[in-house]
Amino acid sequence: MTIMSYLGAIGAAQREAMDADSRVIIMGEDVEANVYGTMGGKSRSDKGDFLQLFGPNRIRNTPISEEVMVGAAAGAAMTGLRPIVDLSYSTFLYMAMDQFINQVAKSRYMFGGQSSMPVVFRSAMFYGLSTAAHHSDRPYPMFMNMPGLKIMVPASPTDAKGLLRSAIDMDDPVMSFEACMLWGMKEDVDEGEFRIPFGVARIVKEGTDVTLVAISSAVSQAVLAAKTLEAEGISVEIIDPRTLVPFDSDAVLNSVARTGRLVIADPANKTCGAAAEISAIVAEQAFDCLKAPIMRVTTPDTHIPFSPALEKQLYPNALNIADAVRKVVQTKPRGQ
Amino acid sequence: MTIMSYLGAIGAAQREAMDADSRVIIMGEDVEANVYGTMGGKSRSDKGDFLQLFGPNRIRNTPISEEVMVGAAAGAAMTGLRPIVDLSYSTFLYMAMDQFINQVAKSRYMFGGQSSMPVVFRSAMFYGLSTAAHHSDRPYPMFMNMPGLKIMVPASPTDAKGLLRSAIDMDDPVMSFEACMLWGMKEDVDEGEFRIPFGVARIVKEGTDVTLVAISSAVSQAVLAAKTLEAEGISVEIIDPRTLVPFDSDAVLNSVARTGRLVIADPANKTCGAAAEISAIVAEQAFDCLKAPIMRVTTPDTHIPFSPALEKQLYPNALNIADAVRKVVQTKPRGQ
Amino acid sequence: MTIPNDFLLEMQRRMLRIRYFDERASKMVKRGEIPGTVHTSIGQEAQVVGAAMALGEGDYMTGNHRSHGHPIGKGAALGPLMAELVGKAWGVCGGKGGSMHLADFKVGSLGESGIVGSSIPIATGAALSSKVLGNGKVSLAFFGDGAANQGCLYEAMNISSVWKLPIIFLCENNQYALSTPAHTVTAGVLANRAAGFDMPGVRVEDGQSVLTVYDAVKTAVDRARAGQGPSFVEVVTYRFNEHSEGLRLAVDYRDAEQKAAWLQRDPVKLFRAHMLEQSIADEATLAGLEAEVMAEVDASVAFANESPFPELTDAFKDIYTEPLGATQ
C-alpha cells in the first residue's frame, strides 16, 4: 500500500498495463510532455517519464485531430494493438462523435462479431474550475444512450487504478470519464496489480433510511452530506456505481428494497442524464418498495458559465444533496 | 383543408416560410434534385421545384461536409440569415456533433445573449427500413441532454407542418427529427399558414385508466394498442408531446394525476432515452398519484441489425405497447 | 512491369465476379428479394480490382456504401456476401450488416461504411498498427469523390504523412455524389490536394483500364511497404447504374452524351478485348471463365437461399465480447 493521488493512480494503471503488454500504446495531444500529468505524475521524472520508459513508438503525440485520432485507435484496436487514447478534456469528444458512435460502438455488431475493439478513451471533466462552457461538460449520458461502449466514472484513486487496469485488459471499447476535481484526492492504494470489475457498484457507506446513488465527484459530496444527516438521525446508504455501462442495477434495487427511498446525485446535466436512467430503472423494477418520490440532484439544464459567482451553485454538493435526502425522508409513505 | 402526406407537409411548411421571408435558405446534400422529396413532394414538379421557385442563391447543394454545413448555418444565422439545413439521415448528425453542441447550442449563452441562432436542422430517422446500423439511429436523447437546442418530433402531417413553421420562425436553434416510417401518412391539413407552439402536448385520445406517452412513430402504434385495450375494457389516455425540448410536463403530470399509471413508448434506445426522462419527471413530481410501476417501451439497447428478421421486433409496436399497459393495469395499487 | 497471365486472368475473374454479382443483386432488389437497396460497382470494376489486387493477401482495406466490389476484389467468397445481402444467418456478418456494411476479415476487409468518409480513419489505424508492430502490412481506404470533402480525410492524410504510415488513399472519382456533380462541390483537382500534405498525389484519368489502375496503385503500395509513407490515388471512372438500385429521381442530373461515351468504355469488355488482342487468353478460355463466374454467382444465390434466417436473439449478440453483466 502507498499513498496515491487520483491522477497518480491513473498514471500507475497505465504504466502497469504498458509494462505488462507491448501492444498497449498511448496516443493523444501533448502526451510526450505529459502536459496533463496523467502519465507518471505531475512531473516527467516522478515515477518515470513514459516517453523515456516506452519510447516514441508507443507514446505518440498526435496532431489536434480528434476525429482521426479516435478512428485510428479503433482501426489499430481491430488489427492487433490495444491503444489508450488521451483526449484530455471531455468536451472535446464531440469532435470525434461519428467515430465513437458509428465506428467504435457499432463495428463489432455490424460485422457479426468479426472484430473486437480493445481500446480505452480517457478524458477529464474539468467542471468547477472556471473554464466555462467549452471545457466543462460531463457528457457520459450521451454515450450511455449508445450501446457498444463501456463507461467508467471512478470516484477514488483505488477505483481509478483498478477500473482503468480492467479497462485496458478488456476487449471492448471503454470510455473513462475522470473528474478533474478529484485529481488531487489521495488515499492508500495497492501498488501491485489489481483489477476492479465493471458492473459492480461500491457500497460506500451502509444505511437504512435512504439510498443515495452518487456518481463521480458527487460521491465525496454525498459522504459529507451523510455525516450531517447522521447527526439529524437520518441513516443514508451511499452507492457508487463506478461504471455506468454496465450498470449494477441489482445493488441499487436491493438497497432501495431495504430503504424504500432513493436520491441520485449526478454531475451530468439533468435531462436524459444518468440520474434519469437510474430513476427509471427503480420506478420500473422496485416501485412497490418505494415510500417516497425519487429525487435527482444534478447539474441543472444550463451551460457552464465562466464566472465562479455563477458556476459554484450548479453542481451536486453536500448541501443540495442533504436537502434532497431530507425531502424524501419527510414524505410520509402512502397509506400511513 | 387538403389531403397532405407527412412528407408533403414538411415541403409545404418550408415553401410557406421561404415565401414569407427571403432570409430563409435551404442547404444540404442533394437538395437541388430534391432527392429526399422534402422540398415540394416526391417529384420536382409536384407543387413546384424549390430550385426553380427560389433560385440557387437560396437553395444550396453542399459538399458532403456535415461539420462545416452545420457550423456555417450557425454562423449565417448569427449574421442575418434563417437557414434550414437538410441533413437527410439522423445518423449523420454525429459528423457535426461539435458544431451542434459547442457552437449552435452554446454560443448565445457564452456570449451573454449577444447572438441569436434562428436555424433549423432537419433529419429523418430511417429506422424499420432495413438500412442497418449506419442509417437507423434515433439520437434525439443525446441532444436533449444538451441545453440550448429545441427538439421537435412530429407524429402527423398537421404537426409536421405547424411545428416546422414555428421552428423556422423561431430565434432559437431547432432540431427536427422526422420519422421516415411516417413519410407516407396522409390526413387533412390546413393549406394556409398556421403554427403549432412548442412545449404543448397533443392529447391524442382521452382515457381514464392509464396514461400512455408516445413519441414519433410510436403514436400511431399507441392508437392501435388503445383500440385493442378498449375492447378489453382498459381506457387509455394517449399523449404526444410533439416537442421534447421544451417538454410539456404539465400535460403528463395532469393526466397521471387522473389515471395513476404511466407507460412511455419511445423509439429511441432505452438507456438515458426520452422515456427515462419522462419517467424520472413523474417519479419526482407525481409519485403520490402513482398506483403502478412506470413502464418503458423502447428500442432495447442494441444497434439496428440489417436483417428484417431481426429488426422488426425492436421498436415499440401495438403489441408490446399493449402488453406494457396490461402489466401496469394488473398491478394492484398499494394498500388495496 | 510484366504481370503473369494467370494474374491477368484473375483480374478479369474478379471483375466478372463484381459485374455478375452486382447485376444479380440489382435484379433481386427490384424483385424484393434483397431488403433495402444496394449500390453497385458496375462500370467501376477496373478501378476496384486494379486497386484491390495491388494489395497483398494480408493487407488491409476499408470501403464505403458502394460496397460489394471491394471485398470481392480482395478475394472474398461470394456465398457469404450474397447471404448477407438477403439478411441470412450464413451471411458474412450474420445478417446484421447488410449490403452497406460488408466486412470479411479473412481477406483483410475491415469493413465497408454506410457513413460517407467514416471508414478512412479506420484504415489509418490499421496502417498505424502495421507501423507499430512492424508487420509490413499495407492499408488502403476506398472512398468516393463525395467523401473527399469530409474533413476526416485531411486529418488522416496529415497524420499518415507525419507518421509515414503504410496507407493508400484511393479516391473513386465516379464524378457524382448521388445527384451532385463533383465539380459543383469540389474545389480544384482532388489529387492535387495531396501535395499540401507532403505525399504523392496521382490522378488516373483512365479508370476503366484495370492495368493502368493496377500500376498506379502498385507503385503506391510498394512505396508504403518500403516505409516511405502514404500516397493519394484518384481514379476517374463512372458508375453505369443509378446511385442505388430502385432509386428514381425526377431530374436527370447526368449529361446524356457524357454518359453514352462512358458506357462505351466498359472495363470488363475492354480488358477482355485486350487479352484476346495480346493473346493472353483465347475466346474459349474467356468464355469458360465467364461461365465459371456465372455459376459461382448462381451458387452464391443458392447458398443464400439455403441459409436460415438469424434467430431473434441474435439481435442482442455481438454488441460486446462478453455478456454485459449487471445491466443485462
Add this chain to the structure above:
Amino acid sequence: MTIPNDFLLEMQRRMLRIRYFDERASKMVKRGEIPGTVHTSIGQEAQVVGAAMALGEGDYMTGNHRSHGHPIGKGAALGPLMAELVGKAWGVCGGKGGSMHLADFKVGSLGESGIVGSSIPIATGAALSSKVLGNGKVSLAFFGDGAANQGCLYEAMNISSVWKLPIIFLCENNQYALSTPAHTVTAGVLANRAAGFDMPGVRVEDGQSVLTVYDAVKTAVDRARAGQGPSFVEVVTYRFNEHSEGLRLAVDYRDAEQKAAWLQRDPVKLFRAHMLEQSIADEATLAGLEAEVMAEVDASVAFANESPFPELTDAFKDIYTEPLGATQ
C-alpha cells in the same frame, strides 16, 4: 500601398493595447484575480493587428482560445473585456464567457472558441450570409498552427472556394501547439495546402512586422470583397509567454536559441523604431501614446473592479431567446 500616418499610429495603439492588456491579465492570473487562466498574444501583436486592421469596421471575425488580441485588434473597448476576464456582470459576455470565449458583436467579433478549430465553420457561415445577402462584408477566421490539422478547416476551405465566399483563413503559426512543435505533427507547409483547394495561399515569414502582415491580409480582403473568393494566409510568429499563464511544464519543449532570437523581434518595439526612423511619429508622440494606452488598461481594471458580480439567476438566462415554457 501608402498608409496614412494616423492609421499607422492606430496600429501601434492597438498593438500596445494588446501588449499592456495581456501583461496585466498575466499578473492578475498569477495573483488569483482572474479565475482559471488566460492565453496571451504577447509577441504576436503584429500578426493580430495587421490582420484585424485589414478588415473594415463592419467585417466579421472569429477566433480561438488565444483570444484577447482578436477583439482588441478589431477595436473593442477594453473595460468590458477586462470585466469579462474577472467574471463580472459588466463583462462583454456578462461574465459567462470568460477569457476563452470573448465576443463583441459591436465590432464584428462573433466569438472566440475554447474548442480548437471549432470557430472556423462559424466564420464561413458569416461569409455565406454576406454572399447571400450581398452586403459586401468580409469574414476572417483566426486559428493556430495546431488548429490547422482539424478536418473542419478543409471542409470550410472547400465550400468557401466552391461558393466563392468572402473569407480569409488566417493561420497564426506560432510554431507550437501547446507543447507540440508544429513540424512534428504537420505535413508540409500549411500555406501550400491552399492550392489544393483552388485558393491563394500566402506564407508571411516575418509575422513580427505589422505592415507585412497588413499588406498580405489586405490583398486577401480586397480579393474577397471583389467577389473573387477565399484566401489562406499563414503568418509565422512566436508567442513570448508560456501556452497559458501559470502553466508550468517539466520539459522545456522550445529551443532556447530559437526562443532568444524570436524574443529579439518584438513587434511593438520593431514598429516603434520603424515609425521613428521614418519620422512617422516622434518620441513624444509615441511616449504619449504608450502612456495613454497604459491609462486605458488601468481604467479597464478599475471598470472591472467596479462592476458587480452577476446574479445567481443569470446562470439560467440566455440559454434561449425566450423562457423555455413547459419545461421550466
